[in-house]
Amino acid sequence: MSMNVTQSYGQFYKSSESIKSYGSENELIKKKDTLVKYEFNTVDEHGNKIMDEMSKEDALKAMKDISAQYGDNVLVQFSGDGLKAVARSIMEQHTKGVWELTEEEKAAKAKRDEEFQKEIVHLENTHRIFIPNVQTNSKLYGSLENAGEEVVSTVTGIIKNYLMPHQVGEMSEEDRKSQIAFGMEQAKYLAENYLDEEHGKDFLSAMETIAKYGLNGTRDEAGKMTYSIEMGYVVGSTLFADQTRAREYLKQQAPDLYREMEELNQELASGNRGEKWASRFFDLQRRAEKVLHAPGASGQSFYEKETERYNTWKEKIDDTQVPTIFQGVTYKDMPSFFESLKGQSTLTDSWFESQMARFMKWLEI
Numbered sequence: 001m002s003m004n005v006t007q008s009y010g011q012f013y014k015s016s017e018s019i020k021s022y023g024s025e026n027e028l029i030k031k032k033d034t035l036v037k038y039e040f041n042t043v044d045e046h047g048n049k050i051m052d053e054m055s056k057e058d059a060l061k062a063m064k065d066i067s068a069q070y071g072d073n074v075l076v077q078f079s080g081d082g083l084k085a086v087a088r089s090i091m092e093q094h095t096k097g098v099w100e101l102t103e104e105e106k107a108a109k110a111k112r113d114e115e116f117q118k119e120i121v122h123l124e125n126t127h128r129i130f131i132p133n134v135q136t137n138s139k140l141y142g143s144l145e146n147a148g149e150e151v152v153s154t155v156t157g158i159i160k161n162y163l164m165p166h167q168v169g170e171m172s173e174e175d176r177k178s179q180i181a182f183g184m185e186q187a188k189y190l191a192e193n194y195l196d197e198e199h200g201k202d203f204l205s206a207m208e209t210i211a212k213y214g215l216n217g218t219r220d221e222a223g224k225m226t227y228s229i230e231m232g233y234v235v236g237s238t239l240f241a242d243q244t245r246a247r248e249y250l251k252q253q254a255p256d257l258y259r260e261m262e263e264l265n266q267e268l269a270s271g272n273r274g275e276k277w278a279s280r281f282f283d284l285q286r287r288a289e290k291v292l293h294a295p296g297a298s299g300q301s302f303y304e305k306e307t308e309r310y311n312t313w314k315e316k317i318d319d320t321q322v323p324t325i326f327q328g329v330t331y332k333d334m335p336s337f338f339e340s341l342k343g344q345s346t347l348t349d350s351w352f353e354s355q356m357a358r359f360m361k362w363l364e365i
Contacts, residue, residue, distance in 0.1 A: 014039045015036075015037050016034060017034070018033060018034060034070075035075050036076050036077065037079070039078075039080040040079070040083050042081050053081065053082055053085060054083060054085060063083075128141075128153075132229040133213075133229050134233070134234060134235060135233065135235055136232075140207070143199045143200070147194060150364045151190060154186075154363050155190065157358075162179045163207070163210050163213075163214040164210065164214040164217065165179075165225060167224055172346070175346050178325055178345040180215060180323070184322060185329055187203065188204065188331060189331045189337055191204050212318075212320040213229050230242070245302075245306065250292070254288075260284055261284050264280055326341055327344065334360060338352055
């Protein structure tokens with residue numbers, strides 16, 4: 001004869017044991033130091049039926065009632081074929097990708113998520129972003145030379161999330177431009193409140209250039225962004241920082257010279273430096289420069305064509321206009337700053353509120 005398990009749970013108790021304490025001191029994960037086990041089997045050790053398989057509702061009630069008997073330091077483990085209905089429900093919901101929560105459970109989850117977001121340390125801006133254009137990169141980080149690390153990491157966040165995001169999904173082009181304009185307003189807030197006048201001016205100049213890179217980006221059908229950014233010249237030099245095309249040109253126009261250069265590079269990389277490696281190096285460089293400066297089939301040298309190509313790209317970037325969507329923005333304090341941005345774009349007030357919290361977290365406010 002089956003029994004009503006909702007009236008008595010004691011006989012399903014199996015054991016308890018001490019476990020290595022885990023968890024944290026905060027409210028998110030209570031420390032656990034004791035494991036208590038309950039088994040709900042439909043038959044006893046002799047094969048005699050002692051209960052029917054429980055419904056999902058009865059099983060969940062039993063698990064809730066039992067867990068409520070113990071303190072926060074106790075981890076309760078449930079097992080047995082009497083709980084199959086719960087196991088099946090979990091598998092079905094996992095397969096569908098849907099977890100049906102009651103309103104009470106949804107509210108509790110939302111509260112836990114909110115508390116968790118307050119507790120965690122965001123690592124999204126840990127690594128400094130490198131701007132492919134050497135001069136822009138140098139100007140950006142030169143302007144931040146005296147800034148705190150939280151400001152530098154915030155700049156990384158602005159670039160990665162608003163000016164040059166890697167993924168925009170189905171975002172409209174109008175929203176994308178609004179977010180770029182919003183990123184520039186954040187940059188102005190930093191310049192006003194965290195940088196001196198000279199560094200602030202260079203910083204905004206660099207960020208405006210980066211915003212223009214973002215505006216010239218292209219996206220594929222999956223919403224992935226691609227940005228065409230030339231490396232430009234080595235800082236303080238007329239030499240191009242990217243030598244990839246120069247090597248490819250030498251490989252095609254002077255294959256024997258290219259092979260000699262590669263052989264020397266391999267020798268130097270392996271530490272095998274002969275007595276005359278320095279003279280060989282400078283001789284090869286001299287011969288390479290001669291080829292690169294010599295007129296090609298079109299009548300232009302490699303460097304002339306590269307300079308023309310780079311100038312065409314730079315002119316396109318310089319002519320790009322950063323949208324001036326936000327007017328009358330105040331930068332004196334964070335609340336006033338975000339309040340003054342609202343209602344001027346396609347971006348919603350709730351979006352601004354979430355970004356304000358994010359901005360403050362980045363700045364460790």
